[in-house]
Amino acid sequence: MPHVHSLAFDEAIKNSLALATTKPHTEWVSLFDALGRTLAKEITCKKNLPSYTNAAMDGFAFTYKENVEQLRIKKTILAGDVVAPCLGENECYKIMTGAKVPEDADTILPFEDAHSYDETNVVLPSKLKKGSALRLKGEEARIGTCLLSEGVCMTSREIALLASQGIMMVEVYKKLHIAIFSTGNELKSPWENANENEIYDINAISLLSLLKEHGFDAHYCGVVPDHLETATAYFAQMKQYDVLLTSGGVSMGEADFVERALVANGFEASFHGINIKPGKPTMLGKMGSILVTSMPGNPLAAYVNAFVFVIPLLKKLQGQTTIHFEKIDALNQEAFSMRSGRVNLVLGTFSKGVFHAFGKNKYGSGMVKPLIGSNALWISDEKTERVEAMEAIKIILF
Numbered sequence: 001m002p003h004v005h006s007l008a009f010d011e012a013i014k015n016s017l018a019l020a021t022t023k024p025h026t027e028w029v030s031l032f033d034a035l036g037r038t039l040a041k042e043i044t045c046k047k048n049l050p051s052y053t054n055a056a057m058d059g060f061a062f063t064y065k066e067n068v069e070q071l072r073i074k075k076t077i078l079a080g081d082v083v084a085p086c087l088g089e090n091e092c093y094k095i096m097t098g099a100k101v102p103e104d105a106d107t108i109l110p111f112e113d114a115h116s117y118d119e120t121n122v123v124l125p126s127k128l129k130k131g132s133a134l135r136l137k138g139e140e141a142r143i144g145t146c147l148l149s150e151g152v153c154m155t156s157r158e159i160a161l162l163a164s165q166g167i168m169m170v171e172v173y174k175k176l177h178i179a180i181f182s183t184g185n186e187l188k189s190p191w192e193n194a195n196e197n198e199i200y201d202i203n204a205i206s207l208l209s210l211l212k213e214h215g216f217d218a219h220y221c222g223v224v225p226d227h228l229e230t231a232t233a234y235f236a237q238m239k240q241y242d243v244l245l246t247s248g249g250v251s252m253g254e255a256d257f258v259e260r261a262l263v264a265n266g267f268e269a270s271f272h273g274i275n276i277k278p279g280k281p282t283m284l285g286k287m288g289s290i291l292v293t294s295m296p297g298n299p300l301a302a303y304v305n306a307f308v309f310v311i312p313l314l315k316k317l318q319g320q321t322t323i324h325f326e327k328i329d330a331l332n333q334e335a336f337s338m339r340s341g342r343v344n345l346v347l348g349t350f351s352k353g354v355f356h357a358f359g360k361n362k363y364g365s366g367m368v369k370p371l372i373g374s375n376a377l378w379i380s381d382e383k384t385e386r387v388e389a390m391e392a393i394k395i396i397l398f
Helices: 009-018 156-163 202-213 228-236 257-263 299-317
Strands: 026-030 059-062 070-077 091-095 107-110 121-123 146-148 169-173 178-183 219-224 243-247 267-272 283-287 290-295 327-332 343-351 354-357 376-379 392-397
Touching: 009 267, 009 283, 009 299, 059 070, 146 156, 178 202, 202 219, 202 243, 202 299, 219 228, 228 257, 243 299, 257 267, 257 283, 257 290, 290 299, 299 343, 299 376, 343 392, 354 376
Parallel strands: 070 091, 178 219, 178 243, 243 290, 327 354
Antiparallel strands: 026 169, 059 091, 059 107, 070 121, 267 283, 283 290, 327 392, 343 354, 343 376, 376 392
């Protein structure tokens, strides 16, 4: 099958994200099951946060006045107590952290800041600040304001916020149905025995795990043999999925049987070939309404390109609004070179603000250990041939 020239990296990113044109249906889940799910609707504040003005520290609550040196302790207020205003002249409450502050007090003096105190009186310090150590009603969020926007991927922090509102059910987008499989007659599944002429299927398991790390569940559907008719029949049975993620069978040397098998099932490629290393044969497109992402067969190339292209695409397809990786400033520790005229994806380690390219950027796309020895990725432009020691760059945590 004829191909157009390889697409530029930025165009490939743009075209891949353009494939996500719909969002999943929605469902309601318990807050206990909401971790990692994507909100389908904005959530507004229904209970002021905090719900009432309360003490930020253990101390003494009183109405601020100048030139007052000593206060008498009228009452002790514990967390959970509701006390009506009852202070007289030069009186205060002894109050505990989190306790509701009566309306006749506007300042709290922490125990440790008092000049001295006993069971009945407190001697004030010379310097006081009105309104100190108070958490005011609604200072974090007021009823009717936006708490969480549609498209937020729920972490434990968002769940804590919703719990503060007494919200126990949330509307989220349904999880994507994703199928992962590899191609190649030489491949064996990890539970099978592989002889010297066979290799284990690294890609399916590694890609399955990569997706899981980013919040996506996928089904491992095994290995498709290098046979056009078999692959065509195989893809015809995959139409219950939202996304197909394949590896192998997409380079010119493999006769493009994967693409031909997909085309026989209505596939249209958005692009097949990117001007990058590693991962030039990467292909993305649609088979009807199904998103198809085909990675190269080499393990490192498959993993890195799935990270760069597939993860942001899945986030968008899932309805998330934050889909791009954050770029971090770094200094390159040791000079390394690359071939210009293409975008290079360079693996390395990042620690204490410094990036160190794995093996001085001398490794192959069929290797596995560079993945283990890296926690960061640098993406070049097409012009760069060399990065000098202590040169400032921007990297992505990997």
